Amino acid sequence: MNKTERPLILVTNDDGIFAEGIKTLAQEMMAFGDVLVVAPDKPQSAMGHAITIHNFLRLREVEFMEGGRAYSCTGTPVDCVKLAVYHIIKGRPALLVSGINHGSNISINVLYSGTMSAAVEGALEEIPSIGFSLMDHSIEASFEHARPVIRSVTANVLKRGLTKGCCLNVNIPTEQDGPLRGVRICRQALGRWEDAVETRQDPAGHDYHWLRGTYTAHDPGEDTDVWATQHGYASVVPVQFDMTAHRELKLIKSWDHAL
Amino acid sequence: MNKTERPLILVTNDDGIFAEGIKTLAQEMMAFGDVLVVAPDKPQSAMGHAITIHNFLRLREVEFMEGGRAYSCTGTPVDCVKLAVYHIIKGRPALLVSGINHGSNISINVLYSGTMSAAVEGALEEIPSIGFSLMDHSIEASFEHARPVIRSVTANVLKRGLTKGCCLNVNIPTEQDGPLRGVRICRQALGRWEDAVETRQDPAGHDYHWLRGTYTAHDPGEDTDVWATQHGYASVVPVQFDMTAHRELKLIKSWDHAL
Numbered sequence A, B: 001m002n003k004t005e006r007p008l009i010l011v012t013n014d015d016g017i018f019a020e021g022i023k024t025l026a027q028e029m030m031a032f033g034d035v036l037v038v039a040p041d042k043p044q045s046a047m048g049h050a051i052t053i054h055n056f057l058r059l060r061e062v063e064f065m066e067g068g069r070a071y072s073c074t075g076t077p078v079d080c081v082k083l084a085v086y087h088i089i090k091g092r093p094a095l096l097v098s099g100i101n102h103g104s105n106i107s108i109n110v111l112y113s114g115t116m117s118a119a120v121e122g123a124l125e126e127i128p129s130i131g132f133s134l135m136d137h138s139i140e141a142s143f144e145h146a147r148p149v150i151r152s153v154t155a156n157v158l159k160r161g162l163t164k165g166c167c168l169n170v171n172i173p174t175e176q177d178g179p180l181r182g183v184r185i186c187r188q189a190l191g192r193w194e195d196a197v198e199t200r201q202d203p204a205g206h207d208y209h210w211l212r213g214t215y216t217a218h219d220p221g222e223d224t225d226v227w228a229t230q231h232g233y234a235s236v237v238p239v240q241f242d243m244t245a246h247r248e249l250k251l252i253k254s255w256d257h258a259l
Helices: A020-030 A077-088 A114-124 A144-160 A225-230 A246-252 B020-030 B079-086 B114-124 B144-160 B223-231 B247-251
Strands: A008-012 A033-038 A060-062 A068-073 A096-100 A129-134 A167-170 A181-184 A191-201 A206-217 A233-240 B008-012 B034-040 B060-061 B068-073 B095-102 B128-134 B168-173 B180-185 B193-201 B207-217 B233-242
Touching: A008 A020, A008 A077, A020 A033, A020 A068, A020 A096, A020 A129, A020 A144, A033 A077, A060 A077, A068 A077, A068 B207, A077 A114, A077 B128, A077 B193, A077 B233, A096 A114, A096 A144, A114 A129, A114 A167, A129 A144, A144 A167, A144 B233, A167 A225, A181 A246, A181 B247, A191 B079, A206 B079, A206 B223, A206 B233, A225 A233, A233 B247, A246 B180, A246 B233, B008 B020, B008 B079, B020 B034, B020 B068, B020 B095, B020 B128, B034 B079, B068 B079, B079 B114, B095 B114, B095 B144, B114 B128, B114 B168, B128 B144, B144 B168, B168 B223, B223 B233
Parallel strands: A008 A033, A008 A096, A033 A068, A096 A129, A129 A167, A181 A233, B008 B034, B008 B095, B034 B068, B095 B128, B128 B168, B180 B233
Antiparallel strands: A060 A068, A167 A233, A191 A206, B060 B068, B168 B233, B193 B207
16 A cells, blocks of 8 residues: 555544553554544543633644654643644544543443543544543553454444444453453443542541442343443444434423423 | 422532522522532533542532522532532432523534533433523623523423433523524534634743634534524423444444454
8 A cells, every 4th residue: 555545543542642552552553544643641531522612722742653643732632633633634534543541431431431532523523433442440451452353443444434423432351351252233331320429638627529439230231332341242332422312302392391 | 388398409500600590590490499509619611521530529618599508619510410419418309400501502512511411410310400501602691581491491390300311401592582482392403613723822932722613503404403593492402321323233233343
């Protein structure tokens, strides 16, 4: 393939540009095209679809890896996508990949996840977009396990594209859970963080609070991302940004809406 | 109605506890039940579904209005919901209302909006939840116009409830657009922020960047929130947190997923 024919691939994440996961992802992308990294300069986990509108943003070109241009950005993952598209590239890349996230983004975590919000922003921009997450928070997590999944899903998306308005949420169990049994296409499981608030006192005697959550599944379905990853599969959920509860429209229309 | 039988209503927003919109909303809620306000201590617009996991949170009881308990919180709108449910109430309110947002949350703004993310978090907690937005950013915006819509939608939700997994996104045109023609139940319009990045130089000669966006509609449908609000109606969109693109599942299953 001629160098100039190689697709441009935008790589971002929410763990920050110095995280191990984004290095693995950028390495894998080099086989598919020219790589541009634009990622937060510090961890931005759980930032959801936040954007920066009350402050300015800085970009800094950084050394990242041979053959790839890279910028760190002071903003959120979604800010990174916007700056890449509208300022650095001034156009749309052929593909956007986000991750590899250090930790799971299955089920309703898609809402909180900066990794997935970057992919959703890509979908809004009509860029084929994929978020990858390894279900392991530990600092020594091995990402080797994730490579075959990344190659397979990326090759499919580059070859076939994605329907407008849709991106992919890919979650990969850890190496400790044994060899991967394959890839399963799933729906987002119903579940919830059962939160706890841990209250402490500062040296002056004033309360402060830490959020702590325990994820609990509320969905016995075998077609979900929770089921798949618990049974040794990597899960792939197609995600859309149309949040309309279409099935509710008729019911709510039947109410009395007189003012 | 006996005082002890009055439903508990949690009021939050993303413009901060000192915004005019949340005062109007809390006033209206007093007619329906006992009011608890837990809202950010500063503007948190465009924070999406962000939560605070790398820092602690503070709560402060503040004077708000007679007959209503109120706390300001150092976190995001979604943090406010979590602290209210798991620390202050230690249970679920009968209703959660968020807003009145100073500015529109139609179309894909539902993704960026802290106001709507608080309502979506309420839905995750199985609390009937409504986000209200007035389509006027100006500081002198009159919220009087919004009151009949708030009363009508709130009365309906308290009487009929909402399907599990679903909340409402209510947008109200400004007074300047003329008298309201009524309420329309809609789907989320397809649209996008066509962003521009404005680059400036600081006194030391280094670049910094501001995000600027212009919303552009890509959806001619007359069943959308954009159409409704452009034609003098308040729009009500049922919103769900299942982001699965169910229609894509079959297509993506047909790909070759060998590792």
